[in-house]
Amino acid sequence: MLYIHKRVLTIPALLPDFNISRQIFTCQCGALSDALLLSQRFDTDQLIQSGFYFKQNITMKKIFLTFILFVFSLSAYADGVPEKDWGIAAGFRIARIPYPAQEQQVSDFIPLMFYDGDIFFVRGLTGGVRLYTKDQWQFSLIARYRYFDIPAEHQNLVRGNSLDFGGEVKYRITDELETNFEIMTDNDSRYYSSLNTRYHWDSGSWDIFPYATLRYKSADFNNYYYGLDGFPSPGDPANPLDNKIGSGFDLTIGSEVRYHVISNFYLLGRAQLTTLDSNTRDSITIENGTHGEIYLGIAFFNDKTKKKSSSLKAKPYLRFAHGWATPSNIGDIMKFNSVDDEQNNQLTSLFYGHPIADSLFGVEAIDLYITTGFVYHHGSDPYDQTIEAGTGINTAEFAGLGDNTCDGVNPCTITYDLQPTNEYVLGIKLYYTINWPARWRLGFAEGLSYIETVSNIEQREMDSKGYRSSNLMNYLDFTLDFSLGDTFGVNSMNDLYFGVGVHHRSSIFETSSSFGRIKGGSNYNSLYLQYHW
16 A cells, blocks of 8 residues: 555545446556555546646657658668677566555566667667767657556556656767766656766676766656646545646666676666755655665677678568457467457558667577567457456446446446557567578567557457556567478578567566566557568
8 A cells, every 4th residue: 555654644545547347437446555445535626636647648649750760761771781789688676665665675577678770779768769879969859658666566557657758969089988868758748858877887797887867857747757747636636736846856876787798698787876955855745855866687699799880691671460369368369279359350550660680699580670560450340248247347446437438246248349540569579590491580579569449359358357447568470481482492482481470568567667567468460471582
C-alpha cells in the first residue's frame, strides 16, 4: 500500500483509465493507502483533470516519424554495409521508491538494444536521430524511456512510466570525456533539462563509464511527479491535492560497467544515486530524498578484441508477411498443436532488416540484423466472450464500472469488434544458415512492439484474467525459411526466401512495469517472402 505518514496526509491512488472490452473504464481501486479501502470510484473526466490519464496514443505520431527516419537512414547503405557498434542485453533493474510506501523497492526485467549508426542510434533506454555533426559538436533529437517507481502490485493499473522527447547537444572534450546538455518533455509538456558529464575508461576486458547529471525540473514536472499535485485525496476525491512544490534540482552520480567475458558475451552493471533538492525532499509526498538504483544483466556486443568489418557480407532485406492469430501458446505452436482463432484475427506486415554482424561467437553461419517493422492488423467480425462470475473483470471489484455490464455475480458476455489498427516493431534479428540440401535458415528476433489499439485476441485474454492491457510489449519472432533459388535451381532467385514464422507479443510474465506487469500476449502464425539485395 502507498501511504503518507507525514502531516497525517494520505497520498491518492495513481489510477488511470482502465481499458476493458474496447471501452475506457475507471477502476474501483481507490487510494493505494492504508487509510482507505479499495472502494472509491472516480469518473473519467475527474481522472483526466487529476492527471491520471496518460495519453499514450498521442506519442505514436512522434514514434512513427522516428520509424520513418530510421528506415531511410539505414537504407543509405544498400551496398557493402559497414559494421557499427551494436548490442542486445537483458537484466534486472532494482530501484528504491522515493514515496512513502510499505514496499521500499521495485524490480523490473528490462530488455535493451544498442546500435550506433551514422544517423540513427539506440542506447538502451534512449534512441535518437543525429541532425548535425561537426568536429566535437553533435546535435540530436532523442526519445528516452523514464521510470516512475511505485510498488509493483499497482503497476498494472498505474502507467506512470513515460516516453520523453527532446533535444541533445553533445560536446566531446576528448576521446574519453564528453558532456551533454538536454531539454526534454513528457507527453503533457512538463519539461526538464539536464547537464551530463560522462567518462569512458577502457582497460583490457573492462569498460567503465562514470557519469554525473545535474537536472533542472520545471515547476509543472516537479509538482506532478514529486509533489503529486492535482491527484484526488482519498478522503475527498472531489478536491485534488494541492501540493505545488515548485521547480527543483536533483543530482545523480553513478557508473556503468561492462566486462568482456569472451567473444561477443559481456556482463553489464550500473549503479547510481540521486539526491533531491531540499525543497522537494521536504515535500509531504517524499520519504526518501536520496534514492538509488542498480542494474545487472548479460549482453551480446561487438567483440572488442576484433577490428570492425568495413563491408559486411550480409545483405539488407525486406520481408512481406501475412499472419493468422491463434490462442495457442509458443510451446503448443512449436509442437504443431496450435488451434485457429475463432474470431479469425489477421495481420499483414512489412519489415526492413539492416545488417550489423556476419557472425556471433565466431560462427560464420550466423548473421545479425537490426530490424524495424510496420504491422497492419485487419478488422474482424464481432466476437462474444462469456466471463464467469468471480473471474477476470467479472468480479465485485470491477462490477458496474463505466460500460462494464458484468456484475460479479452472474456470467457476463462481452462483444469484441476491433477496427483496423497499426503496430510498430524494433528489434534484433538472428539468422542461422544451413546449406544442406539447399540453403535454409532458422531465425529469432527480440525487441519491442507498440500497438495503437490492443488487438482483440490480446484484449480477450486480458479481460478474462482481470488485467489492464498494455500497448507496449516485448516482441519475439521465430522463423524458418529457405532459398527459392537454391531449391528450384534459379540463380536469379537465390536471395528470395519463402518462410513460416510466429509473430509474438508478450509481457514477460509480470516481470516488467514497462509492459504493464501482465502475464499474456498474442501469437500469429505467418507466411512470408523475404528478399535480400
